[in-house]
Amino acid sequence: MTASNGAAHAAPFFDPWAYLPDGAALRDACETQDARTALAVLRTLTTPDALAALWLVGGHADKPTDTARDAFTAAIEAADDGSALARTLRGLRYVTVGWGFRSRARAEHVSRDQFEQFHDWLRRAERTLFDVCSEFPDFVPAWEIRITICRGLELGHSEARRRYDRLAALDPHVFSAQEAYLQQILPKWSGSWEQASQFVADCTGSAPPGSLSHLLVLDLAVERWLDGEKTVPPEMVEQVRQAAARSVWHPEHVPVQATAVAHANLAQFFSLADHPADAKPHFDHLGEVPVEGNFQYYGDPAGTYRKLRAAAEKAGAGRGRRA
Numbered sequence: 001m002t003a004s005n006g007a008a009h010a011a012p013f014f015d016p017w018a019y020l021p022d023g024a025a026l027r028d029a030c031e032t033q034d035a036r037t038a039l040a041v042l043r044t045l046t047t048p049d050a051l052a053a054l055w056l057v058g059g060h061a062d063k064p065t066d067t068a069r070d071a072f073t074a075a076i077e078a079a080d081d082g083s084a085l086a087r088t089l090r091g092l093r094y095v096t097v098g099w100g101f102r103s104r105a106r107a108e109h110v111s112r113d114q115f116e117q118f119h120d121w122l123r124r125a126e127r128t129l130f131d132v133c134s135e136f137p138d139f140v141p142a143w144e145i146r147i148t149i150c151r152g153l154e155l156g157h158s159e160a161r162r163r164y165d166r167l168a169a170l171d172p173h174v175f176s177a178q179e180a181y182l183q184q185i186l187p188k189w190s191g192s193w194e195q196a197s198q199f200v201a202d203c204t205g206s207a208p209p210g211s212l213s214h215l216l217v218l219d220l221a222v223e224r225w226l227d228g229e230k231t232v233p234p235e236m237v238e239q240v241r242q243a244a245a246r247s248v249w250h251p252e253h254v255p256v257q258a259t260a261v262a263h264a265n266l267a268q269f270f271s272l273a274d275h276p277a278d279a280k281p282h283f284d285h286l287g288e289v290p291v292e293g294n295f296q297y298y299g300d301p302a303g304t305y306r307k308l309r310a311a312a313e314k315a316g317a318g319r320g321r322r323a
Contacts (some may be wrong), residue, residue: 013302014292019260020047030060033072035079039043039086050085051141051176052257055283071216073097085137091128092145098152099121118228122152133166140174140187143167161186161230175212175258178203179219188224196220204243214243215262218269222294225272232273241278248285260286264293271308280316283309 017023022041029038038057039178045053061072076093076140080086098121101114109116126149132142143166167174174290178199185191185199198215207213215237221232248262263282270279296300 012027013305014290016052016056016257016260016268016294018063018289019257019291020056023053023257026053027055030057032074033075035072035074035089038272039079039081039089042089046256047140048256048258051144051174052261054089054092054141054145055096055114055220058089084132084139084286087128087132088139088142088145089166091125091132091142094121094125094128095149095152102152119153122149125149126153127223134323137166138170140170140177142165143170144174144177144180147177147184151180151184156186157191164189173203173207173211173213175215178213178216182216182219182223187227193224196223207246208252209246210250210254212247212253212262214247215240215265217243218262218265220271223263226297232269237270237273237275237278240266240273242280248283260291261293264295266292267308267312268294271312276308276312279308280312283312 019025022044026038028043029035029041042050042057044052056263059138073093076090080090098118101121106144107285112320126146128148129142129146130138133146136142143163147160147163147167150156150163160181167177182196184188185195187193187196197220200220203213203216217224217236221236221240225232242264244266247267248259253259263285267279267286270276270282290305292301295305297303
């Protein structure tokens with residue numbers, strides 16, 4: 001791959017850009033801090049891919065220790081032409097920079113200074129996106145991001161539900177928004193497993209054939225694993241197997257960038273559940289161009305991917321794709 005400045009570089013092992021239309025152009029725009037070009041590419045994408053791409057662009061070089069962070073933030077601010085998309089990207093940039101300060105650690109492991117930085121950036125994002133939602137109330141990406149902001153600023157479950165319902169009234173099957181709201185109602189964010197399970201049942205029960213919304217059962221299963229439930233019950237394995245059949249394997253499914261993430265997460269789940277043969281078709285779909293997905297939870301994500309893929313290949317030898 002060649003960057004737009006002419007310098008050759010190799011794509012990382014986990015490459016989320018590979019599954020986006022014009023993903024290479026978006027990556028190059030981010031690496032050269034060309035926010036205007038990034039916005040031009042974003043405007044060509046359909047909503048599902050635009051949502052994924054916004055998070056990738058907004059989250060580029062977002063670590064507090066990365067010297068490129070301030071420069072890219074300034075470039076995104078300078079590219080703001082007042083449109084809903086440009087202002088939403090600016091708000092999202094503030095979210096990802098803020099979350100970079102907070103880190104993924106549990107609250108008890110986050111310092112007061114980290115929280116202050118985190119909340120300061122999220123308040124900037126909320127002010128920006130509040131205005132977007134006021135002026136462009138039908139703009140789905142802004143509502144989706146505000147669900148995550150609500151969680152970070154601890155505005156409460158009722159406000160998060162209000163924001164989700166506003167989005168769902170525009171489009172009831174936005175998978176990334178459902179995932180964002182599901183995080184809000186998990187026990188780790190003062191919710192409950194009962195709330196989370198009911199929400200998943202509601203979403204999957206109304207999801208059309210081929211929708212990624214069926215995979216919310218997978219999100220819930222992985223969250224239980226992260227919470228300490230290391231044994232996956234057989235009924236959960238079957239639920240996830242059926243969810244895959246109704247989503248990524250369904251004839252009516254339209255592949256988007258999130259499809260690749262779904263395959264990564266399904267491969268990780270079936271490997272975790274000691275069903276490597278079920279993981280194989282998902283590894284096969286990604287091959288040598290994987291996305292990280294839930295492999296991020298391992299100390300060596302790339303090494304774990306290779307190891308589990310090899311085990312799945314061995315276990316699935318001679319079996320059909322959907323066996």
